[in-house]
Amino acid sequence: MTTVLAALVALLATGCSSDGDGKLFDELKESSSSSASASAGAPRSSPSAPIRPAPPAKGSVKVVSTLTEGLKSPWGAATLPGGDLLVASRDEGTITRVDTKTGKQIAVGSVPGVSPGGEGGLLGLAISPTFASDRSVYVYFTTESDNRIARMLFDEDKPAGQQLGAPDTILRDIPKGVVHNGGRIAFGPDKMLYAGTGEVGETGLSQDRTSLAGKILRMTPDGQPAPGNPDADSLVYSLGHRNVQGLAWDSEKRLWAAEFGQNTWDELNLIKPGKNYGWPEAEGKAGKAGFVDPVAQWRTAEASPSGIAYAEGSIWMAGLGGERLWRIPLAGEEPSADPQSFLQDKYGRLRTVVATGGSQILLVTSETDTRGTPGPGDDKILRLEVK
Numbered sequence: 001m002t003t004v005l006a007a008l009v010a011l012l013a014t015g016c017s018s019d020g021d022g023k024l025f026d027e028l029k030e031s032s033s034s035s036a037s038a039s040a041g042a043p044r045s046s047p048s049a050p051i052r053p054a055p056p057a058k059g060s061v062k063v064v065s066t067l068t069e070g071l072k073s074p075w076g077a078a079t080l081p082g083g084d085l086l087v088a089s090r091d092e093g094t095i096t097r098v099d100t101k102t103g104k105q106i107a108v109g110s111v112p113g114v115s116p117g118g119e120g121g122l123l124g125l126a127i128s129p130t131f132a133s134d135r136s137v138y139v140y141f142t143t144e145s146d147n148r149i150a151r152m153l154f155d156e157d158k159p160a161g162q163q164l165g166a167p168d169t170i171l172r173d174i175p176k177g178v179v180h181n182g183g184r185i186a187f188g189p190d191k192m193l194y195a196g197t198g199e200v201g202e203t204g205l206s207q208d209r210t211s212l213a214g215k216i217l218r219m220t221p222d223g224q225p226a227p228g229n230p231d232a233d234s235l236v237y238s239l240g241h242r243n244v245q246g247l248a249w250d251s252e253k254r255l256w257a258a259e260f261g262q263n264t265w266d267e268l269n270l271i272k273p274g275k276n277y278g279w280p281e282a283e284g285k286a287g288k289a290g291f292v293d294p295v296a297q298w299r300t301a302e303a304s305p306s307g308i309a310y311a312e313g314s315i316w317m318a319g320l321g322g323e324r325l326w327r328i329p330l331a332g333e334e335p336s337a338d339p340q341s342f343l344q345d346k347y348g349r350l351r352t353v354v355a356t357g358g359s360q361i362l363l364v365t366s367e368t369d370t371r372g373t374p375g376p377g378d379d380k381i382l383r384l385e386v387k
Contacts (some may be wrong), residue, residue, distance in 0.1 A: 057272055063384055080131070088123065149171040191221075197212055206241055207279075238273065241279055252332075256275050265284025266380035267305075302324075312387055326340070350366060362382065365381075
């Protein structure tokens with residue numbers, strides 16, 4: 001009986017676009033203007049973790065309010081302890097604090113050395129997991145020569161606009177280009193820093209294990225290869241990516257990434273250490289040996305995915321060219337139902353999604369970048385109730 005019960009328990013335990021529309025035309029246009037252990041990656045849940053019911057096939061989205069508006073080229077966003085939001089301006093190289101109770105905007109400071117252009121500039125933001133003691137904010141940005149990651153001291157006691165210390169660069173020489181600079185950074189449940197990079201239009205870099213381009217990188221807060229990486233001397237966590245701009249962990253600490261395809265398929269991928277996600281040899285669910293297929297895929301006109309977040313059992317994915325918010329309900333490592341879209345063509349291009357706890361998320365629009373058509377109040381941050 002014990003053997004049968006154990007067997008039953010074991011059985012039960014047993015997803016380019018360009019930054020714009022996903023079309024090569026747009027890229028050319030702009031250029032003219034863990035089957036692994038917990039130590040080998042983001043920690044996974046234990047086999048004894050409770051089994052959660054799958055989210056319903058059909059969800060809902062309610063726009064509760066416009067939190068703030070009038071932002072210029074917002075890109076990265078990160079939540080401070082206490083709930084306020086830091087937002088990066090890609091083109092201005094500045095960081096703004098948004099009071100999430102009142103929507104008031106407060107200038108924090110600027111990042112020296114930012115060189116905006118094409119799809120580059122001040123991109124991702126991340127808050128140190130030990131912010132209470134080290135007061136560190138991490139930034140991913142483009143300079144005249146490369147993409148790099150730096151940490152900056154955030155001193156709230158200084159006057160508005162002067163609260164950022166000098167950047168301490170922890171990683172440099174990430175290849176840069178007019179397009180496909182990646183840029184999303186986030187601290188994982190393991191307190192390691194993850195970064196999504198792009199192949200900057202040089203497709204061969206994605207399969208080059210010595211290049212930082214076209215990868216997901218995993219590093220210590222000091223920018224060193226994180227313990228348990230597939231190669232102990234390398235920052236590379238996964239390879240074969242075209243342009244990763246979305247990173248999020250689910251409730252079981254699995255890492256998900258959104259990726260721009262080229263002319264056919266955009267992707268949502270479940271990331272496992274050392275795996276190869278195929279670009280440029282495969283796009284979408286190609287079924288090619290040696291490459292990992294995406295969990296979900298979209299035609300590029302429907303998505304052009306940027307930021308993602310996890311809430312209420314689903315991945316929520318912002319679409320730039322698709323101008324809609326996608327919901328991908330999850331059951332373990334697979335979707336529990338077909339992806340579902342919301343807000344199509346209502347708020348324009350959507351850049352970043354931030355989970356704020358429970359059923360609320362914040363959604364950042366992206367109409368004031370070089371590819372949008374700004375309307376009154378753009379760009380905005382919307383407060384959403386999701387299920």
